[in-house]
Amino acid sequence: MPPRYYFDTSVFGGVFDTEFEYETRILFNRIEAGEIKCVYSGLAEAELKSAPERVRRFFQELDAETLERIEINEAVLTLARKYIEDNVVGLTSLDDCVHIALATFHEVDMLISWNFKHIVNQARIPGYNSVNLQLGYKAIEIRSPKDIVNS
Numbered sequence: 001m002p003p004r005y006y007f008d009t010s011v012f013g014g015v016f017d018t019e020f021e022y023e024t025r026i027l028f029n030r031i032e033a034g035e036i037k038c039v040y041s042g043l044a045e046a047e048l049k050s051a052p053e054r055v056r057r058f059f060q061e062l063d064a065e066t067l068e069r070i071e072i073n074e075a076v077l078t079l080a081r082k083y084i085e086d087n088v089v090g091l092t093s094l095d096d097c098v099h100i101a102l103a104t105f106h107e108v109d110m111l112i113s114w115n116f117k118h119i120v121n122q123a124r125i126p127g128y129n130s131v132n133l134q135l136g137y138k139a140i141e142i143r144s145p146k147d148i149v150n151s
Contacts, residue, residue: 088127
């Protein structure tokens with residue numbers, strides 16, 4: 001079974017961003033080849049509704065066999081709120097915290113994001129993982145597509 005990587009919304013948009021396109025396309029090629037399982041959530045779907053048409057179309061055309069949809073539940077929301085209560089990030093970052101909590105709760109192998117301010121941030125990741133461990137969850141590995149492609 002391939003590793004399960006949770007993709008936040010930024011990764012789907014990265015396909016059309018000149019700065020991120022190269023690594024993002026390689027990552028999606030690895031998904032198509034069956035090397036990675038793309039895990040996403042209803043939150044990503046909701047955020048994609050306001051994305052440009054080409055990003056929405058790209059997401060809709062992904063092979064369902066390569067995808068796994070996970071759900072938000074009360075435990076996920078509690079965990080996301082705890083990141084904020086412990087000042088890992090501010091209240092305006094709740095959706096980012098929900099992405100991290102989803103990946104943590106559903107025990108994916110890695111969270112992938114292009115969001116360097118609140119998610120792929122080496123100063124914040126220890127805070128997320130401290131909360132995770134306090135509440136009995138595993139630490140979550142958080143990387144950018146560039147990290148994955150170049151490893």
